[in-house]
Amino acid sequence: MSSVEATDKRDAILKTALALFTERGFYGTPTAMISREAGVATGTLFFYFKTKEDLIDTLYRQIKSQAAAALREGVDREPTVQVKIRKVGENALAWATTRPDEFRFMEQFAHSPFVSTTAHEEGMSHFLFLEELVRDGVREGTLRECDTGLLCSVLASSLSGLTARIMESPDPGQRALLARQGLSFIWNGIAAHPDGESCGGTHKITTTKKRSR
């Protein structure tokens, strides 16, 4: 009853499902195929997961929370916002390159209607620390004064684009170079610039601090 980690069958199912889903999509992967490939009976899958959707949701939640933990790793120890953020970036890259299946899974299903809304929301909640970090940066003037949500969105999407690009190249040296360039892109984008300006001509930042919704 102690329960922790129960059966490894459950884990086998999750692991197999992850591989098959990324490769063939939810639709293209019958539950029977998952159980067969995982070396268990059909019934076993439905013993651990009430429905197929339950399996998908569980997988999504698990990966999302693991990813968040990975991004956060060691960040608190860093001294400044700038270094913290760079650390997050490096963590993200490391996570994605180490666990390509998980990364592709997220990439594919981040906007999928297969995944329940609640799972999506819960997934987001793990990344709140990032939002806070950004808010700190803006407050202390390291980051450019602008909508926090915007910074986060763009930060996240740039990171994922960067990662995707990096994974195209097999050579580790090349990868390191791209990583450096990409992170520098991102930093230049979010960092406060002394001369103000930027691209948008006038650029009035009279931030109406309206928190919508």
Place this chain on the structure above:
Amino acid sequence: MSSVEATDKRDAILKTALALFTERGFYGTPTAMISREAGVATGTLFFYFKTKEDLIDTLYRQIKSQAAAALREGVDREPTVQVKIRKVGENALAWATTRPDEFRFMEQFAHSPFVSTTAHEEGMSHFLFLEELVRDGVREGTLRECDTGLLCSVLASSLSGLTARIMESPDPGQRALLARQGLSFIWNGIAAHPDGESCGGTHKITTTKKRSR
């Protein structure tokens, strides 16, 4: 014989499929539902599209090419690389906010295994002009010296993240503000910076920014 626009039934099917797919996913949308909703018989759908996958592919191709055309709109007329790129950004934002369904469709299925590889590749080909634009920018020194593919990837993903964030806010004023800030983020990321550095090399950001206050 003039032919243009053949049947509007075909268009109705495509339009309905678009709406249903974005809302319920490929899996969750039976062909029967599409045809019913579009006001045609099941057979008609399969008259115009050999299979369901064919329908999906066609839709994907169509939207992707429309999007590319929209992004390109008026760019050639602009004088400098900087303005051209800003124009592309504005076009992208305008396209996405005008056609939310199409945007969400792309967002959802850009990495989907449902879409055939050839369709994915063909889709990419429409965006070659962007790559060229970036290459020009790098050559003439406006953009930072680094891997073109990287610049493109990150440019594209930032834009899509920015767009997603913008669409969350209903207020046009707020949207405009976010757009300005977001585009400025991107420009700062890709632009060459006078103080050299850019991205390669050592990259010590020893900006000991003592916060004065």
Place this chain on the structure above:
DNA sequence: GTATAAATTGACTGGTCAGTCAATATGTCT
């Protein structure tokens, strides 16, 4: 008009697959 092709219909089918269930196994406590 008649002939021929293109478009449209919807009842039907064959296969697939999520999920069930009764049987069986494995463990655990007394």
Place this chain on the structure above:
DNA sequence: AGACATATTGACTGACCAGTCAATTTATAC
């Protein structure tokens, strides 16, 4: 040992759905 809970099995089923097809309508040609 028996009693009880928890796992595990895989044959089975009922629903669903992509795709067919013979029949019918509409357009075009001669």
